[in-house]
Amino acid sequence: MRAMTSHTVLGIETSCDETAAAVLRLVDGRATILSEIVRSQVEAHAPYGGVVPEIAARAHADIADQIVAAAIEESGLSLAELDGIAATSGPGLIGGVMVGMMTGKALALASGKPFLPVNHLEGHALSPRLAADCAFPYLLLLVSGGHCQFIEVRGLGEYRRLGTTIDDAAGEAFDKLAKLLGLGFPGGPAVERTAAGGDPKRYKLPRPLMDRDGLDMSFAGLKTAAARIIEAGDLSEQDKSDLCASYQAAIADCLTQRADRALSVFEAEGEKRLVVAGGVAANQAIRASLDAAASRHGARLIAPPLRHCTDNAAMIALAGAEHLAAGKVDVDAMSFSARPRWPLDEASALADPAYGGGKRGAKA
Structure with a gap:
């Protein structure tokens, strides 16, 4: 034995x-x-x-x-x-x-x-391996305040970047909106709470890069569009809820469309797994949207416990x-x-940096 x-x-x-x-x-x-x-x-x-x-x-x-x-x-x-x-x-x-x-x-x-x-x-x-049976390989969406990437995880230490944000991370976008609206810190949970009572179709906000090939993402334009709405005049509490709901929906749409595309090219023997990790993975609306995308491809969505x-x-x-x-x-x-x-995939980050660089190394 x-x-x-x-x-x-x-x-x-x-x-x-x-x-x-x-x-x-x-x-x-x-x-x-x-x-x-x-x-x-x-x-x-x-x-x-x-x-x-x-x-x-x-x-x-x-x-x-x-x-x-x-x-x-x-x-x-x-x-x-x-x-x-x-x-x-x-x-x-x-x-x-x-x-x-x-x-x-x-x-x-x-x-x-x-x-x-x-x-x-x-x-x-x-x-996700803290609490779930999550064998290699799997497709990872790492989405947090500082990072937003799709990564192919083939094994321990075997990571290949498939797409990344070319400017701001999704979590940073949530934090920025919360700060502009005075919702408090941390911003992500505050926006999610405010969005609960809002209309996600009220404001027409951009979905950057969704009309382009590849898996890269962008959230800077979304931040700018929301800032202009806030600067245009005083918002009522309902306006704030509607804006948060619309903003959250835009981020969910961007992540989900990219997840759909990533799942269509990701190859795995047996069960196909989409793992979402990072602080933004706690957002229930985003989880639900990603779960629907995984189901469309016969894949299972796996996320760590909220904590x-x-x-x-x-x-x-x-x-x-x-x-x-x-x-x-x-x-x-x-x-x-x-x-x-x-970077997890340092070779890709050095060969094709999404943005920035300098003495401290590739950013993404």
């Missing part, structure tokens, strides 16, 4: 405005979360209508060690009983990334355990554990430098 393989990993996530730590055990590919602690910074950033990098980095530095200690204690294990330490090492707000990564390196050095630098995007890509759609440490621990189980441990990991930009 074959012996079961078990890997227990501490994950640390500090890439944006959540300070999080989790301990996860991976046994023959099945994950069990032993502990999970998250400290939100929403109140600190709310007065500014968005995340302030300097405030975020300072908050991470103040409590990262406490959050990690609490996660280890809640797991019922000691540091010595862990098999590895994983930490988000990019992409993200560089101050926060450095806090989590250096915390992870210090613990790895003190305990003699391997340090596992994790790509935050890979954490999202693998997050694992947004940034979390469990997905980082899972990514670390999967790499550890596969023997993919970088012997030079302690020398790894924090990366503000770290």
Whole structure:
């Protein structure tokens, strides 16, 4: 009888405005979360209508060690009983990334355990495997505040970008509308709540790039169109609800049309799976629209539990554990430098950057 393989990993996530730590055990590919602690910074950033990098980095530095200690204690294990330490090492707000990564390196050095630098995007890509039977390969729509991409996931570390936003991410578009309407922070949930009482057909908003081939997306023009409506005059509460509903419908249409097209070219033996991950995956209207698209292609939509759609440490621990189980441990990991930009498909991002570049590397 074959012996079961078990890997227990501490994950640390500090890439944006959540300070999080989790301990996860991976046994023959099945994950069990032993502990999970998250400290939100929403109140600190709310007065500014968005995340302030300097405030975020300072908050991470103040409590990262406490959050990690609490996660280890809640797991019922000691540091010595862990098999590895994983930490988000990019992409993200560089101050926060450095806090989590250096915390992870210090613990790895003190305990003699391997340090596992994790790509935050890979954490999202693998997050459905926290709770669902989601075998490789699958089509991934990664949709969050900073990223919006279709990625073919063939296996651990095997990622091919099929399409990406050429300007703003869908989550960023939601945050911008919330700020313009004074709905509060975080913007995505605020827009979704306001849209619940609105008419999605009231405002005629653009669906950028939908008449073009390929799988790239754009949301900057949608943001501009909504801003002009807001600038044109005072909006009643019903007007705001209608605008949010129309805006949400436009984003859902763009994502769904691209998902339809992606599913038509994605090849998989057996069951075809469409995975949606990232903060925007928590939006129920978008989930429903993507579920309908998946059904049209005989595919199954898989999404993480709502608490694992947004940034979390469990997905980082899972990514670390999967790499550890596969023997993919970088012997030079302690020398790894924090990366503000770290595309999953780096070859495509470098060869055909969707936008930007510069000294810090390709953006998407």
